[in-house]
Amino acid sequence: MVSKKPSREDLLKTPIKMLDLGDKVSIGELVSGFSGTSFQARRLAQCVDIYRKMTDRDGTHTVLLGMSGALVAAGLRKLISDLIKMRLVDVITTTGAVVYQDFYQAMGYRHFKGDPNSDDVLLHSYMIDRIYDTYVDEDKFRETDVNIGKIMETLEPRKYSTREFLSILGERCLHDEDSILGNAYKSGIPIYCPAIADSSIGIGLSTAYKRQRESGKSMEEMFHLDTIRDNYEIAQIVHLSRATGAIYLGGGVPKNYINDAIVMADMLYGE
Amino acid sequence: MVSKKPSREDLLKTPIKMLDLGDKVSIGELVSGFSGTSFQARRLAQCVDIYRKMTDRDGTHTVLLGMSGALVAAGLRKLISDLIKMRLVDVITTTGAVVYQDFYQAMGYRHFKGDPNSDDVLLHSYMIDRIYDTYVDEDKFRETDVNIGKIMETLEPRKYSTREFLSILGERCLHDEDSILGNAYKSGIPIYCPAIADSSIGIGLSTAYKRQRESGKSMEEMFHLDTIRDNYEIAQIVHLSRATGAIYLGGGVPKNYINDAIVMADMLYGE
């Protein structure tokens, strides 16, 4: 990459534009204003520009969304569902917690405003969980865990990708128009959860696993999640995409998995 | 503080409300929406509520604003000036950099968009400074430094609080309607800068200090900044306030100084 040495004038060319909120009140105007400024504000404006290009109707990008953290408990459930409904994302990778909390809400249960300095011993005695400043009803969580285990027991005992299993849960959320799982099911958006064992969904499935083992079922007669099949699927999606783009809400496995999907496509299909 | 043990129902009372941006596009609606959610979003909504109470017209709060970081270079100059014009703050504490960059802009000079990965050796050869992704014309900076030193030399050689000296600079910025110093001067808002020596203003004053020393002036004949006088003044402001509130843009000395001002008022006037 040969680049000509810029002159002093080249470098001192674009003055910072002071943010002016005078009569600009919309979120869009705020972010546009950020583009003339510095630091993270300018970056955010750049992200919005890039995202706009990725989701342009004439575009050919496959947009992958990686999600981690207590996003549903924190109040972002409807926003994420709107992203799906408006087709602003095409593929989702997630921690189990996000889709679990979505399923829990679709069952009619809620998360509650709490206090980060609360008495955790008292909360524990009430079977209330705390996620920083947000409370969860642990009794209802356990009901939901067991419920997920029971759903699994109704399924044909074969191998499922997490995408397939989460679409089965999604079908049961169709009554809730704000459900992430429900809207993904309706829109045919695949959701991958490679670390699903490490979540309340995984705990629910473990309770069913134990019951099946204790009932004498062989490994072959049991329901089974196949996360390597997830890899095989997402590698094909990337391989067949003309271009890809990614959005990350939080880091961890979902972010890394989207990055790894590019390598998988390369290794499996020799991009 | 005796508090009755809350019941389980007390604790699981207020469900998290999912953020809904459907047709809500204003910044105000966004922040209102945050109040029903969790984590920093909820906190931000609480901050806005508290700030609204502090700045209520019928209120009696003295609002102190602490500023640090390259806020003007980053594009917040007009916003800060608007806070002053709208009388949403009453007293300002700041690092020297913020008011220096404001004065530099009032002289007609600019900050420029840059690249955080630029070739710093090249920039140095051009006398361009870099603040992360923002460039500054070091030649114009030095002109400004020297200019500030010369202003000092025109002043009666006595002791000045930083508030008094910054109001003298402010008077010279009246032509620039977006100037922080200029608007503070017009509105009678005091600006304190306890670490003023550690800034380009301090450097400018040092050049004048050296000239005066070398011209044989005695210490008594020289201009003098008296930061302990700042303490004496701000302690009186706090003492005479019916209530105080604070906003912090960045931390460091300006934030600590506002906190210390409460202790000063207590020590000096026995609140």
Place this chain on the structure above:
Amino acid sequence: MVSKKPSREDLLKTPIKMLDLGDKVSIGELVSGFSGTSFQARRLAQCVDIYRKMTDRDGTHTVLLGMSGALVAAGLRKLISDLIKMRLVDVITTTGAVVYQDFYQAMGYRHFKGDPNSDDVLLHSYMIDRIYDTYVDEDKFRETDVNIGKIMETLEPRKYSTREFLSILGERCLHDEDSILGNAYKSGIPIYCPAIADSSIGIGLSTAYKRQRESGKSMEEMFHLDTIRDNYEIAQIVHLSRATGAIYLGGGVPKNYINDAIVMADMLYGE
């Protein structure tokens, strides 16, 4: 929990002891010195105390170690192996990267010192990966990926927990006395990797998965990782432990998984 209100004297009882490195040169003396100080230094000394209690020979704790991040690439491989050899941990949960890098080293390959500001386009052209300031030979990585896929193809086509599969890899590392996988195999220390699909091990297994699919094998005839079985196993370990303790090197899934293991034990075995 009724606690008597402490008196002023109760609170101002234990003076901070100034750290004195005079003639104290050992790591142990440094950390002991930390116990008399404040902030993270005091915390670190507390962690060492707690860890000492957990690993006391007469103790009955099961010590779980959670690992994430490029620990082997960064130079901690021998330390982690020493923890295993000295039996200072009993159960390991990890990201795939840690055990993958260990296996890669056992194949005779190395990680290299690099520069965080290097020319990534050049590195890419050389098939060199960069982990901040550390280089990896991507050609050798791909050899290793494919190698892991081939190992899988030699195995009986049934369901394996990640613990079982990683012990199979460990058996192949016995020649390397510093190998984490090898030493865990020798010591019978189980290693769980619930997000194994999201790693180079997962990529290697995916290449084999694709070959098997394309060779016309049915799902039932294929090798299979069963991460819900991991849950079932680790819940039993926790259930059968008289007490548990945890050490976390990094966060993410391995840390969360250890925490979840307590809930799993409770849900499955009604602690």
Place this chain on the structure above:
Amino acid sequence: MVSKKPSREDLLKTPIKMLDLGDKVSIGELVSGFSGTSFQARRLAQCVDIYRKMTDRDGTHTVLLGMSGALVAAGLRKLISDLIKMRLVDVITTTGAVVYQDFYQAMGYRHFKGDPNSDDVLLHSYMIDRIYDTYVDEDKFRETDVNIGKIMETLEPRKYSTREFLSILGERCLHDEDSILGNAYKSGIPIYCPAIADSSIGIGLSTAYKRQRESGKSMEEMFHLDTIRDNYEIAQIVHLSRATGAIYLGGGVPKNYINDAIVMADMLYGE
């Protein structure tokens, strides 16, 4: 700067060396071991190397130490004094808190181990301050503040740099062999504190300032701190140094001030 494109072999030349604590127990061996590893550990080893070069006896570096944060309350007082005694630093810049806490300890008062989750309302009722997990006796603090004010009132009413005033405090700490101020006085190490107004020392001086004002003294008859004189002094130190090196314990004003001192030397003496 023309640099030849490195070859693949050039880049993959230096393998990471696994840290081996086998029988290496000294702090020095630990840090040496870090030099073969990655990330912050490697950086720390590099810092030690650079520091060793700076403090080499045959060297000609002037070593500037910048300090901020509750370093004395946290237990580092003796270590910092040892740096001075061993002449491993030549010039100090600091926040007021560090030297204030040192003076407070020299008066025979102590900091105490506390609990970050303590009942702050109770602490307040006892006049106990809390710095995270460390308690301070606010009554003794106020005594010390007032004491500092009284020292000022005994001084000839002229202008002092903070360096000069802190050496006057240092002379009163000679009885305490672990005192930072005392050892700096003995060794002739200058200590600069450009934000001194923003500290308990500043508060103490403000109480005296008020008394003097109320007693009818004119500004000219009053003791006076001149932080621009600090600039003038430190610029000369840098100007007369053959080379400079810096160590930062914490950031903020002391770090920025050392960086600015280079610019001051350039502006005042045209390096």
